[in-house]
Amino acid sequence: xxxxxxxxxxxxxxxxxxxxxxxxxxxxxxxxxxxxxxxxxxxxxxxxxxxxxxxxxxxxxxxxxxxxxxxxxxxxxxxxxxxxxxxxxxxxxxxxxxxxxxxxxxxxxxxxxxxxxxxxxxxxxxxxxxxxxxxxxxxxxxx
Numbered sequence: 001x002x003x004x005x006x007x008x009x010x011x012x013x014x015x016x017x018x019x020x021x022x023x024x025x026x027x028x029x030x031x032x033x034x035x036x037x038x039x040x041x042x043x044x045x046x047x048x049x050x051x052x053x054x055x056x057x058x059x060x061x062x063x064x065x066x067x068x069x070x071x072x073x074x075x076x077x078x079x080x081x082x083x084x085x086x087x088x089x090x091x092x093x094x095x096x097x098x099x100x101x102x103x104x105x106x107x108x109x110x111x112x113x114x115x116x117x118x119x120x121x122x123x124x125x126x127x128x129x130x131x132x133x134x135x136x137x138x139x140x141x142x143x
Contacts, residue, residue, distance in 0.1 A: 016082050016083070016084050017084040017112045018084055018085055018087075018109065018110070018111050018112050019084075019085070019086045019087065019111070019112060019113050019114070019115065020087050020088075020090075020091070020111060020113075020114040020115070020128070020133075021086065021087070021088045021089075021114075021115050021116075021117050022091075022092075022114060022115065022116045022117060022120035022124055022125060022128075023088075023089065023092075023116060023117035023118050023120030024088065024089055024117055024118060044072075044075060044085055044086070044087050044088070044090075045087070045088045045089045045090065046068050046071060046072060046089055046090050046092075065093065065095070065096070068090070068092075068096070069096060069099060072090055072096075072100070073103065076100075076103050077103070077107075081107050081108075081109060088117070091124055092124070093123075093124065094123040094124055094127055096124075097124050097127045097128070098127070101131075111133050112133075113133060113135045114128040114133045114134045114135065115134075115135055115136075116134070116136075
């Protein structure tokens with residue numbers, strides 16, 4: 001009898017695991033996302049935080065990035081430091097990645113892993129690869 005596929009098994013205490021999924025998860029990530037929801041991880045995405053505030057579009061890309069950073073900062077510092085999360089679609093730029101790293105450092109927290117989904121940017125992947133957190137372009141296949 002084959003064992004159950006558990007991509008979270010190697011990352012320590014499940015409730016405290018912190019993942020980034022760069023880009024937007026597609027149907028291939030559905031199993032991972034369902035497992036993450038079942039483990040009481042907080043699933044956060046800027047689009048979810050931005051939902052109620054879509055009355056006006058920012059005037060520029062810089063204004064949009066500043067708005068995204070402000071929303072994500074509010075979420076990050078309002079959460080319990082030891083709570084795990086699966087964060088999708090953020091960071092989307094190298095600037096956002098560096099700012100997020102500063103937030104993690106300020107709370108003495110670390111990420112457990114970074115995965116890439118469709119739409120993830122090369123510089124952000126390289127940033128996390130350099131830090132040794134990037135786990136490749138896809139999840140390991142079930143055993």
